[in-house]
Amino acid sequence: MRLCSLALLLFLAAAGVVLASDPKQAEKPFKDGLRYEQNSQWKEAEAAYSEAIQLNPASGLYYLHRARVRLSNGDAPRALEDATAATRLEPNNGEAFELLGNIDVQLKNSRQAVADYTRAVELGLNEAAVYNARAAAHMDLSEYDSALADYTAGIKLRLDNPEPIRLRGDVYIAMGRFNDAIDDYDQSISLKPDNPDAFLGRGFCWGQLGDYRRAIQDFDKVLSQRPQDAKALTLRGAARFRLSQNELAVADFTEALKINPQDVYLYLARSTALVRLERHSEALQDREEAVRLAPNSAEVYLARGGSYHQLGLHEKGLADRSKAIELNPQLPEAWLARGSAYYLLGDYARAETDLAQAVRLRPDYQEAADVLAKAREHLEEAKNTAMPPAPPPAPPAKPEPPAEPQPSPVPAKPVTLPIIPAPAVTAQQHESRGRAFTQSGKYPEALAELTSAIQLAPGLATAYNARGYVYLLMRDYRHALADFNDAIRLRPGYTNAYQNRSIALKALGKAAQ
Numbered sequence: 001m002r003l004c005s006l007a008l009l010l011f012l013a014a015a016g017v018v019l020a021s022d023p024k025q026a027e028k029p030f031k032d033g034l035r036y037e038q039n040s041q042w043k044e045a046e047a048a049y050s051e052a053i054q055l056n057p058a059s060g061l062y063y064l065h066r067a068r069v070r071l072s073n074g075d076a077p078r079a080l081e082d083a084t085a086a087t088r089l090e091p092n093n094g095e096a097f098e099l100l101g102n103i104d105v106q107l108k109n110s111r112q113a114v115a116d117y118t119r120a121v122e123l124g125l126n127e128a129a130v131y132n133a134r135a136a137a138h139m140d141l142s143e144y145d146s147a148l149a150d151y152t153a154g155i156k157l158r159l160d161n162p163e164p165i166r167l168r169g170d171v172y173i174a175m176g177r178f179n180d181a182i183d184d185y186d187q188s189i190s191l192k193p194d195n196p197d198a199f200l201g202r203g204f205c206w207g208q209l210g211d212y213r214r215a216i217q218d219f220d221k222v223l224s225q226r227p228q229d230a231k232a233l234t235l236r237g238a239a240r241f242r243l244s245q246n247e248l249a250v251a252d253f254t255e256a257l258k259i260n261p262q263d264v265y266l267y268l269a270r271s272t273a274l275v276r277l278e279r280h281s282e283a284l285q286d287r288e289e290a291v292r293l294a295p296n297s298a299e300v301y302l303a304r305g306g307s308y309h310q311l312g313l314h315e316k317g318l319a320d321r322s323k324a325i326e327l328n329p330q331l332p333e334a335w336l337a338r339g340s341a342y343y344l345l346g347d348y349a350r351a352e353t354d355l356a357q358a359v360r361l362r363p364d365y366q367e368a369a370d371v372l373a374k375a376r377e378h379l380e381e382a383k384n385t386a387m388p389p390a391p392p393p394a395p396p397a398k399p400e401p402p403a404e405p406q407p408s409p410v411p412a413k414p415v416t417l418p419i420i421p422a423p424a425v426t427a428q429q430h431e432s433r434g435r436a437f438t439q440s441g442k443y444p445e446a447l448a449e450l451t452s453a454i455q456l457a458p459g460l461a462t463a464y465n466a467r468g469y470v471y472l473l474m475r476d477y478r479h480a481l482a483d484f485n486d487a488i489r490l491r492p493g494y495t496n497a498y499q500n501r502s503i504a505l506k507a508l509g510k511a512a513q
Contacts, residue, residue: 026055030062037065042073060089064096067103076106094125101133113137128157132164139171142432147171162191166198169205173439176469176496178205196222200232203239208473212239230259234266238441241273249273264294265442268303280310298328299444302337309341317341330452332361333444336368343375348382351375362451364482427457431466438470446470461490465497472504480504 033048049066056062067082080103086096097120104113117134135150151168158164169184185202189195203218219236222229237252253270260266271286287304294300305320321338328334339354355372359365434449450467453460468483484501487494 023056023059026052026059026062029055030065033065033069037069040072042069045069046073058089060086060093060096063089064093064099067099071099071103071106076103079103080107092123094120094123097123098125098127098130098133101130101137105133105137110137110140114141126157128154128161128164130154131157132167135164135171136167139167139174142174142436144171144175148175160191162188162195162198165191166195166201169198169201173201173205174435176435176438176466178208181205194225196225196229196232200229200235203232204235207235207239207242210242212242215239216243228259230256230263233259234269237273238269241269241276244276246273246276250277262293264290264297264300265440267293268300271303271307275307275310280307283307284311296327298324298331298334299442301327302331302334305337305341314341314345328448330361331444331448332358332365332368335361336365336371339368339375340371343371348375348378352379362447364479366478427453427460427463430456431460431463434463434470435466438466438473443470443474459490461487461494461497464490465494465500468497468504469500472500472507475507477504477507481508 029048029051033045033052036042036045036048046066046069049062049069053059053062053066063082063086067079067086070076070079070082080100083096083100083103086093087100090096097116101113101116101120104110104116114134114137117130117137120130121134131150131154135147135154138144138147138150148168148171151164151171154164155161155168165184166188169181169188172178172181172184182202182205185198185205188198189202192198199218199221203215203222206212206215206218216236216239219232219239222232223236226232233252233256237249237256240246240252241249250270250273253266253273257263257266257270267286267290271283271290274280274283274286284304284307287300287307290297290300291304301320301324305317305324308314308317308320318338318341321334321341324331324334325338335354335358339351339358342348342351342354352372352375355368355375358368359372362368430449430453434446434453437443437446437449447467447470450463450470453463454467457463464483465487468480468487471477471480471483481501481504484497484504487497488501491497
């Protein structure tokens with residue numbers, strides 16, 4: 001009797017397996033799933049596809065559709081499981097690998113996304129969406145040349161789509177090719193006149209090229225559509241600052257701070273505009289808030305020290321500049337700032353020490369070299385005096401404060417202040433960071449990174465060109481020209497360096513008039 005019962009159970013079990021795998025019966029729930037998916041009824045679609053998979057687990061198509069539904073419903077991990085199953089069942093299905101790439105992007109795995117999109121292309125999926133998606137993944141990895149090539153391929157396949165053209169403009173910005181970026185933004189706008197992101201990118205490019213009035217016009221268009229766009233407000237404020245429209249700049253930075261009250265850059269930018277308006281107490285308040293928000297940043301102490309000196313609080317100013325040096329002893333601007341403060345207070349020996357360190361860190365730092373030479377002249381005069389050594393000169397009653405650091409012109413976007421790079425960073429990594437800081441309008445950090453790149457790789461022409469461009473933006477045309485000359489010396493056919501050098505030479509010619 002037991003043997004008969006066991007045989008019956010085995011028979012039923014076998015029959016159950018047959019019933020559970022019925023490809024013909026699976027077609028109905030699959031079609032239901034397609035209908036639900038088309039209507040964005042994700043839960044119903046997932047249930048229908050699950051039923052189809054249960055009836056026919058050998059269909060990669062069913063797994064592919066359930067993966068799409070799960071991804072649309074925000075369940076990327078389970079979507080990844082289904083898409084992987086689809087590629088296992090149908091290893092030559094390009095759409096399955098494209099979907100895998102999309103899931104990788106959601107899971108912030110850009111490197112794997114590039115690999116999956118590449119496999120989709122290899123399998124013949126020659127579609128604009130695949131190239132554009134792979135371009136975005138390359139962009140996320142700072143692989144700008146690859147991103148540029150992929151966006152170009154995608155655009156050729158779909159010439160009427162303004163979005164990848166705009167995104168290629170973003171790549172050109174990352175590469176410092178602002179004129180090329182403007183061409184792309186123009187084309188994107190012609191295809192879609194109501195395109196605030198394209199106006200934002202184009203306005204940024206105009207700012208980088210020094211055409212601040214055009215930049216403001218573009219930012220106005222962005223803000224007419226998106227009044228609470230903090231980035232557009234910040235960029236317009238920076239452009240207005242460059243045109244000495246200081247009250248308007250303060251107003252824009254203030255509005256941006258209402259949206260992003262924790263943004264350190266905005267406090268520093270507004271404080272610099274306030275200094276121009278001689279509202280030094282308000283500037284100090286902004287810089288104190290910046291110190292509170294970023295207590296480990298050398299740059300915020302450097303800025304606050306400037307405010308203390310402006311208000312005659314020289315001991316506090318020196319303390320802040322010493323703190324900046326403590327936090328980042330490789331920052332030549334900090335040594336120049338403290339050395340200049342010592343010089344103006346008549347302490348020429350300490351001034352010489354600090355200014356010499358600034359020059360050691362940046363051998364072509366002409367401003368530091370000029371003040372250093374003056375400090376040494378005073379020390380030499382004291383040494384050659386026949387009379388017994390006189391006490392150090394008393395500080396003037398109202399010493400002129402050290403020069404206020406130049407503000408960053410037009411930042412790419414409001415970002416937090418950087419973390420000092422870890423040891424064992426390559427020259428290329430320093431250069432990439434420097435370019436990113438340049439886009440963000442954080443020029444002291446950009447200079448530090450690009451100088452580190454040059455120190456590690458003195459033959460890296462692109463780093464010289466990038467650093468020269470930062471100097472150009474800061475209106476330090478002599479240093480800019482020196483860097484562009486080095487870039488051309490190292491790479492005689494460097495077109496972008498020639499263009500930049502031409503701008504620097506024109507600027508120097510105007511300054512000399």
